[in-house]
Amino acid sequence: MRRAEIRLAGSGGQGIILAAKVIAEAAGIFSNYNVLQSQIYGAAARGELSKADVIIDEGDIYTLEISAADILLSLSQEAYDKYSKELKEDGKMIIDSFYVKNYDQLDKRIYPFPISELSKQLANSELFSNMISVGIITQMTKYFSEESILKSVEKNVPKNFVEMNIKAVKIGFEKVAEKYPNIC
Amino acid sequence: MSIIELMSGNDAVVKAAIIAGCRFYAGYPITPSSEIAEGMAKELPKVGGKFIQMEDEIGGIGAAIGASLTGVKSMTATSGPGFSLKQEHIGFAIMGEIPIVIVNAMRGGPSTGMPTYPSQGDVMQARWGTHGDHQIIAFVPSSVQETFEFTIKAFNYSEMYRTPVILLTDEIIAHMREKVVINEVEKYKIIDRMKPSEKPEGYKPFDTKHGLVPPLAPYGEGYRFHITGLTHDQTGFPTTNHEIVQKLQQRLQDKILKNFKNFEFYEERMVEDADIIVVAYGSVARSAMRAIKDARKDNIKVGLFRPITLWPFNYKRIKELSKKSKNFLAVEMNMGQIVGEVERAVKGVKTKVEFLGKANGELISPTEIFSKIREVMNV
Numbered sequence: 155m156r157r158a159e160i161r162l163a164g165s166g167g168q169g170i171i172l173a174a175k176v177i178a179e180a181a182g183i184f185s186n187y188n189v190l191q192s193q194i195y196g197a198a199a200r201g202e203l204s205k206a207d208v209i210i211d212e213g214d215i216y217t218l219e220i221s222a223a224d225i226l227l228s229l230s231q232e233a234y235d236k237y238s239k240e241l242k243e244d245g246k247m248i249i250d251s252f253y254v255k256n257y258d259q260l261d262k263r264i265y266p267f268p269i270s271e272l273s274k275q276l277a278n279s280e281l282f283s284n285m286i287s288v289g290i291i292t293q294m295t296k297y298f299s300e301e302s303i304l305k306s307v308e309k310n311v312p313k314n315f316v317e318m319n320i321k322a323v324k325i326g327f328e329k330v331a332e333k334y335p336n337i338c
Numbered sequence: 339m340s341i342i343e344l345m346s347g348n349d350a351v352v353k354a355a356i357i358a359g360c361r362f363y364a365g366y367p368i369t370p371s372s373e374i375a376e377g378m379a380k381e382l383p384k385v386g387g388k389f390i391q392m393e394d395e396i397g398g399i400g401a402a403i404g405a406s407l408t409g410v411k412s413m414t415a416t417s418g419p420g421f422s423l424k425q426e427h428i429g430f431a432i433m434g435e436i437p438i439v440i441v442n443a444m445r446g447g448p449s450t451g452m453p454t455y456p457s458q459g460d461v462m463q464a465r466w467g468t469h470g471d472h473q474i475i476a477f478v479p480s481s482v483q484e485t486f487e488f489t490i491k492a493f494n495y496s497e498m499y500r501t502p503v504i505l506l507t508d509e510i511i512a513h514m515r516e517k518v519v520i521n522e523v524e525k526y527k528i529i530d531r532m533k534p535s536e537k538p539e540g541y542k543p544f545d546t547k548h549g550l551v552p553p554l555a556p557y558g559e560g561y562r563f564h565i566t567g568l569t570h571d572q573t574g575f576p577t578t579n580h581e582i583v584q585k586l587q588q589r590l591q592d593k594i595l596k597n598f599k600n601f602e603f604y605e606e607r608m609v610e611d612a613d614i615i616v617v618a619y620g621s622v623a624r625s626a627m628r629a630i631k632d633a634r635k636d637n638i639k640v641g642l643f644r645p646i647t648l649w650p651f652n653y654k655r656i657k658e659l660s661k662k663s664k665n666f667l668a669v670e671m672n673m674g675q676i677v678g679e680v681e682r683a684v685k686g687v688k689t690k691v692e693f694l695g696k697a698n699g700e701l702i703s704p705t706e707i708f709s710k711i712r713e714v715m716n717v
Binding site: 190217 | 342343344454510513514515516517621624625627628631701703704
């Protein structure tokens with residue numbers, strides 16, 4: 155595969171960094187690509203804008219930063235406002251339609267999903283928004299297999315929560331299949 | 339079987355230090371190096387090692403030096419302002435010939451500067467931060483894998499030459515996660531310091547009959563000896579005898595410079611036919627690799643010289659390259675530090691040395707380097 159640049163953005167506390175790590179290991183450890191994962195350090199406290207990047211490539215990775223993303227996840231309005239301009243022409247943006255109300259309805263690159271609502275249906279909490287997003291990204295991009303991402307989830311989340319997180323990822327898979335069957 | 343793990347540069351330092359045999363860490367957490375302290379606090383107790391968070395960075399390196407004198411491989415890690423604080427003790431470790439590893443994850447400076455953004459502003463501080471004439475070994479890795487490997491090497495050369503070794507990373511290398519291949523522990527060459535073969539009564543801690551690096555006895559095993567920051571004779575007691583002092587200075591210099599070929603690490607790419615050679619190190623070298631590949635596609639004959647051993651500086655190799663290439667371009671995340679060493683290396687040769695640098699906390703991008711190459715080559 156050619157270089158793919160994924161940016162995950164949301165509010166501190168939404169589990170963005172864990173999601174990035176799960177994606178990076180799915181591609182790097184369980185699918186044998188080169189990966190580079192980085193994130194903003196510093197002021198990202200709970201509720202503030204948080205961002206994590208994953209670069210996946212078959213070859214060596216020399217450009218360490220993302221200038222325009224192939225895949226952008228926006229879990230908050232602030233994330234959308236800040237990063238939506240840094241999406242490639244042929245990129246895809248996944249938004250949580252519950253939090254991102256103000257977006258360009260005509261932009262064909264935007265794929266809205268009620269991510270946090272789905273999480274609430276699953277567990278009465280928004281805790282699983284990140285893993286539902288991971289499932290959506292896996293299915294939309296096909297950068298790596300479903301098997302790789304499930305193994306990565308199993309490795310990276312606390313033991314007691316593996317089952318729930320896997321359920322969340324699978325909800326992500328299903329929603330893409332339902333809503334955008336031509337992508338699958 | 340080897341395993342592959344996704345880890346940050348800081349994680350790699352921790353993992354490698356444990357494999358290298360580090361069993362003592364003392365320090366004071368500071369961004370962007372804090373995960374090293376965090377990781378050592380977690381990992382050391384599992385292997386019977388000790389972790390101490392000291393009152394400040396000076397205490398951190400002081401405790402590491404003390405622990406090392408008992409025969410335990412020791413490390414401290416810090417960043418920018420903390421590295422400044424450690425300088426006096428680095429000098430003490432050089433003079434006392436005490437093996438320790440110091441990691442400096444470089445961030446923007448001077449002073450507290452920009453804690454969460456990268457820089458390469460401490461490369462000269464690594465060389466000349468402590469006072470007096472001295473030599474120092476410093477490595478500057480460009481990837482997480484290299485950070486892992488050169489942490490082990492830092493311990494090895496520190497033990498081998500009884501000297502502090504500095505590992506210079508930066509905020510980018512420290513925090514980014516990449517794949518690291520880790521072999522079985524037995525596959526790594528681990529070097530331990532030479533211990534004395536003579537009985538405690540006859541032992542001299544700076545005995546030159548053993549050559550450039552005298553064996554070091556661990557405190558606590560019956561060997562009683564004196565270590566001081568003052569100039570000293572072979573027994574370790576202070577002397578101002580000019581002849582003895584000059585010999586000591588010479589040996590301290592020789593043990594590093596005359597052994598340079600043993601730890602002279604660098605990478606070259608496409609330098610053979612190059613009209614211009616980019617000199618870059620650390621995270622910036624990654625951008626440089628992209629830039630030279632792109633420039634080659636445009637038929638610009640550009641190569642890369644990437645020092646991994648930053649100190650002692652490889653003047654000899656640069657001089658050799660300067661006979662092939664008409665231009666050098668030093669690229670660094672500072673306002674111009676290593677560029678001065680490149681100029682020194684090419685003295686007397688008709689090679690131009692250009693510079694691209696910035697110190698605003700942004701990584702220099704491949705595009706910026708490519709544009710500068712075009713500008714210098716006038717294409």
